[in-house]
Amino acid sequence: MRNGTFLRNVGSRLPSTKRRAALAAAALACGATVSTAAAQEVTARLVGYQETPQTINTAASGEFRATIRDEGTAIDYQVTYQNLSSPPTQSHIHFGEPGLSGGVALFLCTNLTPPLGVPAPQACPAPPATITGTLTAANVIPLPAQGIDAGATGFAEIVKAIRAGAAYANLHTTAHPGGEIRGRLGVD
Numbered sequence: 001m002r003n004g005t006f007l008r009n010v011g012s013r014l015p016s017t018k019r020r021a022a023l024a025a026a027a028l029a030c031g032a033t034v035s036t037a038a039a040q041e042v043t044a045r046l047v048g049y050q051e052t053p054q055t056i057n058t059a060a061s062g063e064f065r066a067t068i069r070d071e072g073t074a075i076d077y078q079v080t081y082q083n084l085s086s087p088p089t090q091s092h093i094h095f096g097e098p099g100l101s102g103g104v105a106l107f108l109c110t111n112l113t114p115p116l117g118v119p120a121p122q123a124c125p126a127p128p129a130t131i132t133g134t135l136t137a138a139n140v141i142p143l144p145a146q147g148i149d150a151g152a153t154g155f156a157e158i159v160k161a162i163r164a165g166a167a168y169a170n171l172h173t174t175a176h177p178g179g180e181i182r183g184r185l186g187v188d
Contacts (some may be wrong), residue, residue, distance in 0.1 A: 041067055046063060047060075047061055054178070063183075064079050064169040074135065075159070077135065079169065081127055082129075086173045089173060091109050098184050106135050119139060137152040137155040169182070
């Protein structure tokens, strides 16, 4: 059996963690180098039922997908949204557990005044829309009252919160300035 066929047959039957280990072992056997820090996938389904402090009954929905890479020093993300009740105003990642509101730690897009001290986020396009980007330590908005620092330390703290399920993404609209759709971020 050829190597590609073996990996295709075995890889499809293994859970993602075991699949990565099998692929890494095969790559090492072929003389490749493999990083010990595997990228981590993060996903969230964005719906009004997860908004706080008020749950929102809305036809709007969305999805947040991201990859934490480079040993936790960068997050490549994609956000999609549709059927919003009104124009989008901003979207970001908050530091907060399910059922609680938390401070804004990372902007994904905004049509409002951009935050100071961090690179200006992209504009939020009209729905249906998809936005993509990369977040790094330069994008962190410190939250001193919640123990989130600026820069690389703060980025590491937010990555840790995402991995622990203590962060969420949401999207705000003109009709729902507190947020119309939200989803808890979790590592696959």
